[in-house]
Amino acid sequence: xxxxxxxxxALATLAAATAAPAxxxxxxxxxxxxxxxxxxxxxxRAKFPFxxxxxxxxxxxxxxxLDQLVREMDELNMAxxxxxxxxxxxxxxxxxxxxxxxxxxxxxxxxxxxxSGIDDPDWGRRAAEQLERDVRAGAQGLKIFKxxxxxxxxxxxxxxxxxxxxxxxxxxxxxxxxxxxxxxSGEPSPxxxxxxxxxxxxxxxxxxxxRARPADRYPSWEQIMGEQHNVxxxxxxxxxxxxHLGWMGNDLARxxxxxxxxxxxxxxxxxxLAELGRQPRFAREWLIRYQxxxxxxxxxxxxxxxxxxxxxxxxxxxxxxxxRKRHAFWRLYGLDLxxxxxxxxxxxxxxxxxxxxxxxxxxx
Numbered sequence: 001x002x003x004x005x006x007x008x009x010a011l012a013t014l015a016a017a018t019a020a021p022a023x024x025x026x027x028x029x030x031x032x033x034x035x036x037x038x039x040x041x042x043x044x045r046a047k048f049p050f051x052x053x054x055x056x057x058x059x060x061x062x063x064x065x066l067d068q069l070v071r072e073m074d075e076l077n078m079a080x081x082x083x084x085x086x087x088x089x090x091x092x093x094x095x096x097x098x099x100x101x102x103x104x105x106x107x108x109x110x111x112x113x114x115x116s117g118i119d120d121p122d123w124g125r126r127a128a129e130q131l132e133r134d135v136r137a138g139a140q141g142l143k144i145f146k147x148x149x150x151x152x153x154x155x156x157x158x159x160x161x162x163x164x165x166x167x168x169x170x171x172x173x174x175x176x177x178x179x180x181x182x183x184x185s186g187e188p189s190p191x192x193x194x195x196x197x198x199x200x201x202x203x204x205x206x207x208x209x210x211r212a213r214p215a216d217r218y219p220s221w222e223q224i225m226g227e228q229h230n231v232x233x234x235x236x237x238x239x240x241x242x243x244h245l246g247w248m249g250n251d252l253a254r255x256x257x258x259x260x261x262x263x264x265x266x267x268x269x270x271x272x273l274a275e276l277g278r279q280p281r282f283a284r285e286w287l288i289r290y291q292x293x294x295x296x297x298x299x300x301x302x303x304x305x306x307x308x309x310x311x312x313x314x315x316x317x318x319x320x321x322x323x324r325k326r327h328a329f330w331r332l333y334g335l336d337l338x339x340x341x342x343x344x345x346x347x348x349x350x351x352x353x354x355x356x357x358x359x360x361x362x363x364x
Contacts, residue, residue: 027203034319038317038318041334042307045077046078047342048343049077050346051078051081051351053241054082055083056301059083066102073106079347080106080347086109088114092137093137105357108354108356108357110140111139112144113144114127118154118166127170139179141182144183146186146187150185161224162183162227167231180353180354181238182243183240183242184243185228188247189247191205192215203326204327238264241268241353242267243267243268243270244268244269244297247272249276252283259293267295268295273312274324277328278330291344292344295345296345304323311332311334315334316333316334318334319332
């Protein structure tokens with residue numbers, strides 16, 4: 001009787017020995033290389049000189065670092081940088097003397113507020129008077145950081161809302177002085193949502209858990225943004241630059257309605273380019289419609305990251321990477337904006353809104 005050899009166990013052992021190693025890669029490590037082959041037009045220099053209305057720089061940087069910064073600006077075709085972190089009082093004066101003294105015409109400095117003594121009933125008047133002194137010292141605008149409405153509290157630990165009446169004298173004074181208020185309120189709306197598999201900013205919240213804004217510790221996104229919009233309505237004679245597309249880059253139709261309602265509100269594109277690049281047709285249409293109200297901004301400073309802005313605004317390229325995965329795990333598409341719109345976003349709108357910028361570099 002012939003015996004049959006059972007090869008199944010042996011084959012199973014062989015397969016196990018030759019199988020690929022188990023996958024231990026995390027989502028954070030996953031960086032697929034696209035196989036798509038399409039025309040590419042990378043940009044390292046803006047087509048027109050531009051004004052970056054949203055930057056943060058140390059006012060006390062040494063001369064050699066300041067010289068390097070200006071060389072980098074020249075390479076990018078950045079004619080003017082707006083430093084929003086100017087401070088107030090003596091610190092502001094030092095920042096202006098350092099940056100504008102060494103490079104006249106290349107830097108604009110915005111003042112900030114000092115919240116010391118905010119429980120004093122007279123705080124608003126004193127803050128407005130300080131703002132007037134700061135403008136006389138050379139400040140060309142006022143920057144409000146996101147702590148107002150989010151983490152700033154009074155002496156009793158109560159959150160101070162964006163539309164707190166204590167700030168009304170400050171907003172009114174800015175309008176009287178003819179300077180814009182660039183205001184950052186809130187955070188991206190997904191930060192206020194559950195950190196689960198449906199959250200579009202899941203990766204960022206995993207990398208930076210302190211960016212989450214749970215409902216048991218923070219007001220809702222709608223509440224904070226509603227407070228900001230109340231300020232705009234209450235002070236129609238003051239020009240406000242609503243930072244980061246007002247965190248509505250994912251809902252441009254809603255932002256457009258707000259623009260229609262509030263002619264004193266402008267916006268800028270700092271840190272929200274990925275929102276525009278994933279909806280190229282509608283974003284292009286929207287930017288053309290609101291071309292007189294949008295400015296160029298970047299926020300965090302890294303020269304190579306500007307290249308993605310230029311490519312998105314200027315070209316019709318398809319499916320190219322964003323520079324920061326945690327902001328956008330998707331790829332971008334170019335908007336191919338017309339030159340007249342590019343000029344407005346790059347510099348013309350800022351020249352109109354921010355006083356005292358020299359026009360020589362822009363041929364106007």
